[in-house]
Structure formats: C-alpha cells, structure tokens
Amino acid sequence: MLTKNVLSIAEKRVITVNATDDLGEVCYKLAENGLKKAPVIQGENMIGIINASNIIKYAVSLIDRK
DSSP, X not given: OTTSOGXXXXXXXXXXXXXXXXXXXXXXXXXXXXXXXXXXXXXXXXXXXXXXXXXXXXXXXXXXXX
C-alpha cells in the first residue's frame, strides 16, 4: 500500500465551490454531497478549502456580535 501512487486511489470527481458562491450555496453543496470540506476555486485556481468548521466558527462569530 505504501508504494501505491496517490493518483491510483484519488477521487477523480472533485466537488468544488466557487469563491463567489454565497454561504447558503456552499452549505447546500456540502450537505447534499455528504462532504465536510471542499476546495474553493477562483477561475482555474484552487485558492483554499472551506470546511464545516469554518462555517460554524463564522456563524458563532455572528452570534457573539449581538
């Protein structure tokens, strides 16, 4: 197993979100696909990864501001 090439076991169909997607769209994509995280794409470049923890922290920060 340790000698296997990563590409031979990597997921070929990658679900991404766009940097311009609103948070509702991102939450929907994650939930509908049973994902905890997704690459964030801007143009042809991956600029980051969003995960459920990021979203929860953001939601909590909004609550804390009130």
